[in-house]
Amino acid sequence: MGSIVALSDEAWLRQSRPSGLWPLRGWAGNVDHSTKDVTTKGRIGIGPRYCPGMKILITGGAGYIGSITAKAVEAAGHIPVIVDSLLSGPHAFVGGRIFYKGDIADRSLVRRIIDEHPDIDATIHMAARIVVPESVALPYEYYRDNVAKSLELFDELVKLGKPRVLFSSSASLYAAKAGFEVFEGDPLDPPSPYARTKRMMEQVLEDMAEVTDLRAVMLRYFNPIGSDPDLDYGIYAREPSHVLGQLVMAARGQKDAFTITGTDLPTRDGTGIRDYVHVWDLAKAHVRAIEQFDEVLAEADANSVIINVGTGHGVTVRELVATFEKVFGHDVPVNEAPPRPGDAVGAFANADLASELLGWRANHSLEEAIASALAWGEKRKEILGYE
Numbered sequence: 596m597g598s599i600v601a602l603s604d605e606a607w608l609r610q611s612r613p614s615g616l617w618p619l620r621g622w623a624g625n626v627d628h629s630t631k632d633v634t635t636k637g638r639i640g641i642g643p644r645y646c647p648g649m650k651i652l653i654t655g656g657a658g659y660i661g662s663i664t665a666k667a668v669e670a671a672g673h674i675p676v677i678v679d680s681l682l683s684g685p686h687a688f689v690g691g692r693i694f695y696k697g698d699i700a701d702r703s704l705v706r707r708i709i710d711e712h713p714d715i716d717a718t719i720h721m722a723a724r725i726v727v728p729e730s731v732a733l734p735y736e737y738y739r740d741n742v743a744k745s746l747e748l749f750d751e752l753v754k755l756g757k758p759r760v761l762f763s764s765s766a767s768l769y770a771a772k773a774g775f776e777v778f779e780g781d782p783l784d785p786p787s788p789y790a791r792t793k794r795m796m797e798q799v800l801e802d803m804a805e806v807t808d809l810r811a812v813m814l815r816y817f818n819p820i821g822s823d824p825d826l827d828y829g830i831y832a833r834e835p836s837h838v839l840g841q842l843v844m845a846a847r848g849q850k851d852a853f854t855i856t857g858t859d860l861p862t863r864d865g866t867g868i869r870d871y872v873h874v875w876d877l878a879k880a881h882v883r884a885i886e887q888f889d890e891v892l893a894e895a896d897a898n899s900v901i902i903n904v905g906t907g908h909g910v911t912v913r914e915l916v917a918t919f920e921k922v923f924g925h926d927v928p929v930n931e932a933p934p935r936p937g938d939a940v941g942a943f944a945n946a947d948l949a950s951e952l953l954g955w956r957a958n959h960s961l962e963e964a965i966a967s968a969l970a971w972g973e974k975r976k977e978i979l980g981y982e
């Protein structure tokens with residue numbers, strides 16, 4: 596690949612750390628572009644060396660992906676500013692960072708944050724309710740928090756002259772597709788209120804970007820798993836509902852067995868297919884996107900753009916279990932059951948656009964991601980105070 600995305604984590608962290616030799620510059624748009632490393636279309640080379648010290652507002656930065664993204668942002672020499680209501684994210688995940696406890700829809704709080712940090716360059720908007728079955732039971736809360744509150748945030752950011760928004764969207768928007776590989780332009784069919792809130796926010800961002808100063812890069816995450824390299828952050832739910840969390844619990848004897856829900860689906864072995872992306876790779880995709888925000892949109896020739904963030908490989912549940920057992924070193928007790936209502940067959944990413952626009956590809960293997968999730972399972976009590 597010939598770019599820093601191909602480096603090991605250790606090398607990436609080393610290269611990304613700000614050094615006294617690098618001049619402190621503002622946002623990439625203000626950078627002296629004559630100093631850019633113009634290898635590979637002048638984009639992959641626009642790394643941290645050229646814009647260290649950016650300040651990035653991260654909503655939902657106490658959450659699973661937000662805390663790990665904040666760490667990747669720091670590792671690249673930038674400063675995260677966290678706003679989180681702690682609705683679900685633990686306080687332990689914001690330790691040592693600039694942190695505002697509050698709601699994204701609290702305009703006076705957003706004004707205060709920007710007033711105290713006028714050098715914020717961009718916002719990564721991750722704050723949301725994210726539990727799919729809960730969204731079926733609590734549609735009002737999901738549309739209010741994910742849609743209405745995001746609207747208040749975006750409008751306030753535009754008013755404050757902070758128009759760059761990187762938005763956490765989801766692969767769960769895609770309609771079922773033969774072959775399972777999905778491209779950004781493929782038909783959508785969000786199956787739950789949660790997924791519909793994500794699609795609505797994509798549309799809101801697209802519409803606002805047409806007529807206001809707001810500019811949006813929207814990342815459709817596939818299935819993030821694992822922890823950061825130091826095991827500081829990870830899944831914090833007491834009983835994680837997603838497949839890997841369930842596997843870790845079954846492996847650690849915290850539940851009797853792992854249940855495969857759906858064994859008669861139209862995939863190669865009848866079980867659901869997903870694209871598991873190491874959360875540290877996902878976090879680094881955000882760093883790429885914020886460092887090159889204006890260039891990404893210029894290259895896309897648009898005021899907003901949607902980008903898949905996945906590995907490009909589909910893994911069935913049976914394949915996941917087999918790989919998990921290999922990494923874990925023991926069999927895991929497995930039951931089989933019919934699919935739950937709303938369970939999707941699944942999809943995997945075509946990740947070419949992320950490579951083209953962000954210079955990003957996933958580096959970590961499924962085995963590494965599983966090992967990371969298992970290691971976090973061992974460590975998390977120390978950090979969270981519960982198993």
Ligand SMILES: NC(=O)c1ccc[n+]([C@@H]2O[C@H](COP(=O)([O-])OP(=O)(O)OC[C@H]3O[C@@H](n4cnc5c(N)ncnc54)[C@H](O)[C@@H]3O)[C@@H](O)[C@H]2O)c1
Nearest residue numbers: 655658659660679680681682683684698699721722723763
């Ligand atoms: N985890 C996944 O598999 C996945 C997949 C696709 C997309 N996403 C998206 O990524 C983002 C982060 O997901 P996550 O897994 O880290 O979830 P998370 O629940 O761990 O983090 C969300 C954070 O937002 C905070 N929050 C919620 N509402 C808020 C509000 N009104 N004001 C301030 N803070 C608020 C919560 O306290 C929490 O810390 C979400 O937008 C989610 O929809 C996640």
